[in-house]
Amino acid sequence: MPGSGLIGSRIRERRTMVAMRQADLARKVGISASYLNLIEHNRRRIGGKLLLDIAAVLGVEPVHLSEGAEAALVATLREASAAQPTAGAEVETADEFAGRFPGWARLVADQNARIGRLEQAVEALTDRLAHDPHLAASLHEVLSTVTAIHSSASILVETREIEPEWRDRFHRNIHEDSARLAEGAQRLVDELDAGQRREVTLNSPQDEVDAFLDAAGHSFPALEAGGRPEEVLAEVDFGTTAARALARDRVGRIATDAARLPLERLAEALDALPEDAAGREGPDPTVLAEHLGVSPGLVMRRLVALPDDLQDRLLPAAPGLVIADASGTLLYRREAAGFSLPRYGAACPLWPLFAAFTRPMFPIRQRLRLAGRSEGTFLTHAVAEPDQALRADADPGLRAHMLIWPADHDEEEPPRVGVTCRICPRETCASRREPSIMARGA
Amino acid sequence: MDRTVLLIEDEPNIIEAIGFILSRDGWRVATHSNGVDAVGAIETRKPDLVILDVMLPGRSGFDILRDLRAGAGTADLPVLMLTARGQAQDREMAAALGASRFMAKPFSNAEVLEAANALVRP
Numbered sequence: 001m002p003g004s005g006l007i008g009s010r011i012r013e014r015r016t017m018v019a020m021r022q023a024d025l026a027r028k029v030g031i032s033a034s035y036l037n038l039i040e041h042n043r044r045r046i047g048g049k050l051l052l053d054i055a056a057v058l059g060v061e062p063v064h065l066s067e068g069a070e071a072a073l074v075a076t077l078r079e080a081s082a083a084q085p086t087a088g089a090e091v092e093t094a095d096e097f098a099g100r101f102p103g104w105a106r107l108v109a110d111q112n113a114r115i116g117r118l119e120q121a122v123e124a125l126t127d128r129l130a131h132d133p134h135l136a137a138s139l140h141e142v143l144s145t146v147t148a149i150h151s152s153a154s155i156l157v158e159t160r161e162i163e164p165e166w167r168d169r170f171h172r173n174i175h176e177d178s179a180r181l182a183e184g185a186q187r188l189v190d191e192l193d194a195g196q197r198r199e200v201t202l203n204s205p206q207d208e209v210d211a212f213l214d215a216a217g218h219s220f221p222a223l224e225a226g227g228r229p230e231e232v233l234a235e236v237d238f239g240t241t242a243a244r245a246l247a248r249d250r251v252g253r254i255a256t257d258a259a260r261l262p263l264e265r266l267a268e269a270l271d272a273l274p275e276d277a278a279g280r281e282g283p284d285p286t287v288l289a290e291h292l293g294v295s296p297g298l299v300m301r302r303l304v305a306l307p308d309d310l311q312d313r314l315l316p317a318a319p320g321l322v323i324a325d326a327s328g329t330l331l332y333r334r335e336a337a338g339f340s341l342p343r344y345g346a347a348c349p350l351w352p353l354f355a356a357f358t359r360p361m362f363p364i365r366q367r368l369r370l371a372g373r374s375e376g377t378f379l380t381h382a383v384a385e386p387d388q389a390l391r392a393d394a395d396p397g398l399r400a401h402m403l404i405w406p407a408d409h410d411e412e413e414p415p416r417v418g419v420t421c422r423i424c425p426r427e428t429c430a431s432r433r434e435p436s437i438m439a440r441g442a
Numbered sequence: 443m444d445r446t447v448l449l450i451e452d453e454p455n456i457i458e459a460i461g462f463i464l465s466r467d468g469w470r471v472a473t474h475s476n477g478v479d480a481v482g483a484i485e486t487r488k489p490d491l492v493i494l495d496v497m498l499p500g501r502s503g504f505d506i507l508r509d510l511r512a513g514a515g516t517a518d519l520p521v522l523m524l525t526a527r528g529q530a531q532d533r534e535m536a537a538a539l540g541a542s543r544f545m546a547k548p549f550s551n552a553e554v555l556e557a558a559n560a561l562v563r564p
Binding site: 139140143144146147148150151152154155158159166169170173176177338375376 | 458497501
């Protein structure tokens, strides 16, 4: 083990490596060249601030000088061995290994670091599978088709004396399914290819802020208590300044809303709703808005900010909310169970959210069915409201809100809308703008 | 007495294949392919075993399972869940809701037969 007595040698070695003269280093740290010479020959002890200064000038971690690169290497080797205990690496001989075979030891250490990075990348990709609806839909399609083919083929091979009608039928099924599989596999490949390009959007500021809001459940006790947005954001580490600025805007809006409609008032209004209105269906935000003397949009935004305990007590289900600007871009999204919101690209043009733009301030109440595997029914309330103060000749910055309540199935068939064209199974849709990746709907 | 199974699945070719191997194995097979009225179909047919896909049109298999476990007559009914997403969270969800067994697609015919016969002994 390198002892502390060798600090001087390491300083000398590092200084030579960066081609700095002894006199220059001495001057930069404010000591005489002869004193530095004594240090470098291990004839004077060194520590504290002088060591920190020298390390800074030489551009290395102080620990690198005080304990040597070898110590760091040995620590990494121990880490690597702990990560894979079954390999049975002789931990007690780690420093002997690093000393006798420094090159091999560095290889093990570097590979350990690389495995760590790869594991992170795999985790990110796994996450993508769970959160990328396009990829999940393609994969689901492929797996189902594979299952059908596998099952039919096994029957043909394993069943003795199968009737000709059955045999023909299974042959035909395999033929059909294999065509579907070929198509589905191609789509999956396209999806995976597109993944490369999508990495950028995966980490977009908007995604980062959405993830932050989702993690907080869209509810910030500090803001409800009159706190400033900075208090909420102080502890959060955003990847980019754009994400931080976006988060500042979103959280600032939540704070303003909280001041305009405190949760206690909203809770009172919800409590005061007549039994049938507060029953199994989600409450009508326009009724609440009239009662409270505020706009329906504000009520919608506040309903999704209710903390879990109040939501459980006062609402029949957790509502979803989307807010779009006049370009149709989704600025705010909170999913209701079963009503997934598009993560990439634009939403379905049939959503009442967009109809709301045609008559600003005119609230729309519409029940709808979401096309897709689950075909859930939802009750939506949409309204477009100005975001800015109204001034002559100035754009009011209309923002459409759509509140989404999970609803019971109805006798009447509500209109069927999608999430986004790419994953929508609606076969004949005049509003379709791109082909679906769902094999049967394509 | 033949054992009866109700296969609730929306892929027609999977229905045909699984239906075929189960009936060859001596089961009486009925099928149903949407989620909305699946609980009603189970209550009417009273099968010995239900094979239930998670992703159904109209209603999720998880919701159906939840209703079955809450129903007096179906609380102990053997239910084999099928899913095309073998994700751990689906498996946990199925276990939490009381699925008797869970199987991820793609599965083999032998696995389905083994599971069915283990859940309802001949």
